[in-house]
Amino acid sequence: MTLDTLKPGQRARITAVDTDSIDPSDARRLLALGLDTGARVAIAHKGVFGGSDPIAVIVGRMTVAVRRAHARALSVEPAAHTEEVQAGA
């Protein structure tokens, strides 16, 4: 599954980054912000007024905003059980 399909509060680990499906400079920026293979992530917030864009992703100790199109390029493996995320804690 990909990052955009995670629910808010769900934790996961990035298993692959499909850098070919997005703009090279966007891919570079995602990697620079730590959204790379192996990173532990969680969705903090999703969308505005019921939409599903943009997505606030917690990666490490940081919160990063991305769009669904980028999140779709990040394959993730959800953590065993879903729990309420205390934003990076």
Next chain:
Amino acid sequence: MTRQQRLVALAGNPNAGKSALFNALTGARQKIANYPGVTVERKAGRMYSPAGEPIELVDLPGSYSLDPSSPDEEVTRKVVMGEFEGETQPDSLIIVIDAANIEQHLVFAQELLSLGLPTVIALNMVDLAERDGLVLDPAALSEALGVPVIPTVAVRRKGLDELRAALASLDGAPAREPRPSIGLTERRVSAEAIADAAILSETATRRLHAHLDRVLLNPWIGPVILAGILFFVFQAVFAWATPFADALEGAVAWLSQLVTANMGPGLVRDIITEAVLAGVGSVVVFLPQIVILFAFILVMEATGYMARAAFLMDRMMSFVGLSGRSFIPLLSSFACAIPGIMATRSIADPKDRLTTILVAPLMTCSARLPVYAVIIAAFIPRQSVGPGIGLQGLVLFLLYVAGIIGAMVVALVLRRSVTKGAGSGFIMELPKYQWPQLKDLAIGLWQRAWIFLRRAGTIIFIATALLWVLLSFPKAGPGESQVDASIAGKIGSAIHVVVEPIGFNRDIAMSLVPAMAAREVAVSSLGTIYAVDSDDEDETAEAVTASVAARWSLPTALAFLAWFVFAPQCVSTIAVARRETNSWKWPTFMVVYLFALAYVFAGITYWSAVALGL
């Protein structure tokens, strides 16, 4: 050979607290210029070594890596590598790391360290990290990285002496060997290992920012709060500034009386009272409003809320083909389009950036405030339309909304025509929340206020004085009004032919030309025109308001407001757009489309108002 002053550069990730550290180390001794050939701001200041030796400190743009993905990052790369023409390579580096985000910031730090420059690491904001339950061991970090690591709290001036001492100890020390540069993934793995080894204790404290984000980024409540904040800001700009503006106005009137009382009548007295005091004075009284607006913007930036606002605005911006990143330059443009257009440099996508530059002048900049303020005060009654909501503030808010809607529609059209292309992404760090620091705010506000006052003292003064000369000569014969007889009156009559269909009178036509220098000159020009016309010595903003209320019809006033929502009346903005797009093509396009919109909308407003019998 005399040794040149040492050059030290501050480098690090965005949001590491570099600017706060820069302010703490240099105080107010700062010089802001541009890097030669590019439009990236070069912020330099002077700090002193423990021995009292002056050192030049430059604050490099925040970067995520030396593999640049924006013009800002390109500058950082070139400067630290000594490849920037006209800029010497720094003698040493201070790498700033946010203690609370150490794994991430160590990734870039390692890349910088591989350059081999003498380096000190400032482990910044250790207090906030500890608040979040993260305690670090600087000695372990120093050992792992092979350079001194100094814990600092820039905003509380903690660790500054230690940092200066560590920097001094680098002087004369043998240069470190450049290390082989390793790839991003390897750097990340080793960053995590180094960080893990340096973490003394980590408790899962509930982070303040998670709680705040839960409310402020809530899909439903968040946008409502943002709208509320923006509405409050615009109300405050009008309400809070009034006592200060009144005081300034009183001072200008008092000065004018003083000059009148102590000088014999003559040309010099007329220049001082009618050109200098009436012209410049009527603009300077808007300083409080500009300072208040900038204060809110600086607070939103310093607290970290601005990035949240960008997040909330991203979806709306995506409808018109832009991203949340464009929100920050556009919001800055509410204060002034010049810093707004310069802030577009953080937008990676060239077409996004160009579109943002082209629509930035539609945001209601503070230079339009004087114009709006005079017309609103003259024609809109000071009455309340609800608890805490004044009609005047509401009209002002609607004018801002008109600019925003105009910008959105124009962006939509541009994105489908001249700047067509795939929509770019929105990837942005949301920094943690912080209390704004009074000192940093004060420095920022002072810089903005100074830019405005310098404009008032130069561009606005020259434009107003020139207009006064054109208005005062040749002298009117008996029975003829001075304005009719003057050169400016003749020019105004010629322009009047063009703008008469949209309801403008000759006074407005005359004020439009000097207002090309800066929008607020429209007010000082009207001040000068009416001062010359009535021979009244104190045409302050209040007097302009009275003159306008007596002489203009309501449809004319409304058309004038509509004109200023769109008109590109600012030479500096055009110059900045030229510099940022590196061509005359886009600024020309911008000027033409804005004048066309201004003319059409002023016309629609005038004729609608006339048809409604206003």
